[in-house]
Amino acid sequence: MSAAVMSRRDLQFLLFEWLDVVSLTGHPYFAEHSAETFNGLLEVCESLAADYFAPHNRLSDEHEPRIGEDGKVVLPDEVAAAVAAFAKADLIAAQFDESLGGMQLPLSVFQACMAWFQAANTATTGYLFLTIAAANLLQAHGSPKQVGEWVRPMLAGELFGTMCLSEPDAGSSLADVSTRAVRAEDGTYRVTGTKMWISAGDHELGNILHLVLARTGGPGVKGLSLVAVPKVLTDGRRNELALVGLNHKMGARGTTNTLLAFDGAVGHLIGEENRGLQYMFHMMNEARIGVGLVAAALGQAGYRKSLEYATVRMQGGATLVEHPDVRRMLLAQKSYVEGSSALVLRCAHLVDRQRTGEDTSLLLDILTPVAKSWPSQWCLEANSLAIQVHGGYGYSREFDVEQHYRDNRLNPIHEGTHGIQALDLLGRKVVMRDGAAFRAFTAAARQTLARAAELDEFAAPLGRLLERLERVTALITEPEHAAVGRANATAYLEAFGHVVLAWTWLDLVIAAHGKDGPFYDGKRAAARYFYRYELPAAHAKLDLLAGHDRTTLDLDPQSL
Template sequence: MSLRPTLDFLLYQWLGVESLSSRERFADHSRDTFDAVLNTCERIARDKYAPFNRLVDTQEPHFDGDKVILPQATHDAQKAYADSGMLSAAQDYAIGGMQLPYTVEASGNAFFAMASVSIGSGMLTTGNANLLMQHGTELQKRVFALNEFSGRWSGTMCLSEPQAGSSLSDVMTRAVPDGDGFETDPLGPRYRLTGNKMWISAGEHELTENIVHLVLAKIPDDNGKLVPGTRGISLFIVPKKLVDVNGQLTGERNDVALAGLNHKCGWRGTTNTLLNFGEGKFPVNGQAGAVGYLVGQPGKGLHCMFHMMNEARIGVGMAATMLGLAGYHASLDYAKNRPQGRAVGPAGKDASAPQIRIIEHADVKRMLLAQKAYCEGALALELYCARLVDEQHTGTLEAADEARLLLEVLTPIAKSWPSEWCLEANSLAIQVHGGYGYTRDFPVEQYWRDNRLNMIHEGTHGIQATDLLGRKVLMDNGRGLQLLAARINDTVQRAIQQAALAAHANALAAALQRVGAATKAAWATGNPAEALANAVPYMQAFGHTVMAWIWLDVALAALNHDAAQTQPTTLGRLAATRYFFHYELPKIAGWLPVVENRDPTCADLPEAAF
């Protein structure tokens, strides 16, 4: 089963991506060039990624005392990806990019995530370079970002620390000026960093000639003390190997050392590291301390880093989506070919009758349809967000501002919803396989292990939920939420005219009203502790409402494309919509009461009661 028909429908029949060619930035493009990019990505993913997904899972990275060893297949895949130009796909022609819409870039990357998310592509490298293009100096862009876009160097983001986890206000990594002339270095104000960073994906390897670490650290106050909280957090470029102003390696290592590799449940093909900055293993000019160059203004590190974090959150959502789809396709193929049992009814009581394939059993169809609804719906959501990015960058001033606010509201959902429900799809894929699903003879157990990380990756469920209810739905006096509600209501008004969709439209309108009321009820006392005590159930209900809207809008596009419902793909999309409205959307009635009542059951339970 191929991803391409679903991708083509969402891009061209639903999102109308071809129309972007009418904009000046994309004037050289057409559906032909978009398709050529997708064809290239599909081919590389098929030839260089998919055949080695199991290999990189079983041959984990290891440190030989000098360097980290990865399978040759990973080197080959990463080189093919870099050579394709996808690292700079959306960048200007002037710096070697293709000026592709981000929607097309995201679609191309979907093939790699589905083929082997563990090998990885360039999410962090591209995000790192994009941040520098936004906040770096001209020389920082030329020396660091452009070498990342070319694939010569790779990039990371270094936020978490062993003692702090996701609590960035508790970071302890220090950055002090590197001598009296620290402000005169052409690469940026030069500091010396000391500290430890944990859970750094791709933090050490030999896939590229250099690694550009973006590191959050605190600049001490005048008394040499670190200011509590997020004040003083700044962002620094810390290359693994020192470079000159022409982007050439100086031949000297920076004082960044691998402290250890984390051995994970999934994503085993990607190194995950604990890094020590400034421990003195690789002293620079005889002095301990990793050399770092300030990005942006002192104390504004989090502002800069959120540019990369939000991009990474959508990337994590896409990774979760594609792992779910990989499991769905595998279990669908298995169900079509696995004979077991007989039909329900008198005919099924004849033991001499031939077995039927398990896809003919109603409960197996339920599990397959759930996977389809979760994963194809999540893909639509991720592409919708990507389309908003294009609108933000190339739309009118009004459209760009609306897209910005909509992205603010949708980003926690785009990250968290696929991470939870496409993981559930992977669980169902194992269930469809029965006992075989737990064995390594089939790929579905690996898909589940790989996907389990995504509920934690780039901010846990609790963090995303707090961000959504505590900040995103309130910002600009709730304007982002109002814009989203307007788009949902527009879909409702169009769908209510279609006999096949009218009941769904009414159900979505009621769900939207319920979520709006729950938002107000949660904040009725103005007490954040009360409002946020049940933020995760709120986010689950919010996410399901958004997904019901996405499916209803997709169903409208399917009917517009095939009003007679003669194509099996149309029937499948309508069935997935029906499944979501009948089986999933009603769940919000179970999630929202604790939000509306500001239920204190969890928040007030004393520790001893556990």
């Protein structure tokens, strides 16, 4: 794999020069690590991604999963080899406690490592991504017996995980979940119902543990519990669940996506009854930040490949990169994908700081919907620009950039669409605890502004926009404007997200300040592009919000 897929130098800048992850090693939990171990692991992951994941990225796209004559899912052999190599390197366990055989690696470093695999082959990495998230949920909410029986095999690569939320008639509306779980005399549960869009829902890589949101109580989300349903029982029998079919996707084709039918399947309650959605949000919030990482990594892959192409492709007697409009498209990609990578790693670093005793929960809560949605939207745009840089070749399947676009198109949809993230941000996170999370964000942004005395070209416009965001937020969260605010929540999410990325870019420019060379010049150029070309759009969104625009709220659906 060439530098056209991911930049190790950029990851090192984010981890060591910006986030200063080495300082985490001063805390006992991370004390066994050092800059050398972090760099060594990054090198190992770069090599594994190049040797085991990148080579079959196109293969798994062209030969998507199918059901064989024996009813089993057929995947290319290279998928199993890649998953085994990842597990053999103890990477599934990397972020987990030593008591479980883990490395106690900072999440920020682990996410930087994962970026290599997501950029190389997001479809195969999906099996691992979901398993790690499931193991984290079980570690947090499972019983000691469940942790021993399930988490340890997951970390060894012997057991894989899924999250089963959606149903054919209940997509994002989890209050409508109809799958039921009934307690049996032996204390286990019998699960009956159908689950749809289950990523990694069936395969032969190993046994699978489905984390199923099922109804044990009354209507609404308060009647939902979380039940763990193994594909194969401990006695070797197939549980009463069936693969009904595989969904054929536009991208990320190598990850199975399934319709599953549970017909009295044996399940085991996680935690307490009727707290299932609370537990599942542990996995969902991790997955939302993970989706942001996937989007950023795929954006990085497309950017690197279009940059490489533009430096060698001749047009009009010059290379493409010598044309200003091509440089505009490359700089736009750079500002989106590098800003997104920084945002996701910042969120991971907030989790690390919680490990060291800081209370960063409010800031993490309000950044999570942005970390999911902003990279999903703008790194997809980066992939579109990567195609455009390639011209007609970009629209052909002979070049990778069209696949990166297709693979990335899923990310604005799953783990909550833009509209859902917008309602979460404006309807929950901004107003939670009387605005405490929102104030945590504005305080963090102002701390960055206070360190930017010599960078007024960035600090001044961000300072003005931050003040305006505060005024508009106060206005649209007044009770009399709540309905209009919800109708325009996506506009708020996009304005808020641009402010978050402007804050992130200012932070990165501060880390690069006083440092010379093309790498640091590139950071300043990308920040300048974002502030001059992209950030003004936030003002237009705030104008719409401040005017309490009712266009969508008052529209008669019959007019569509």
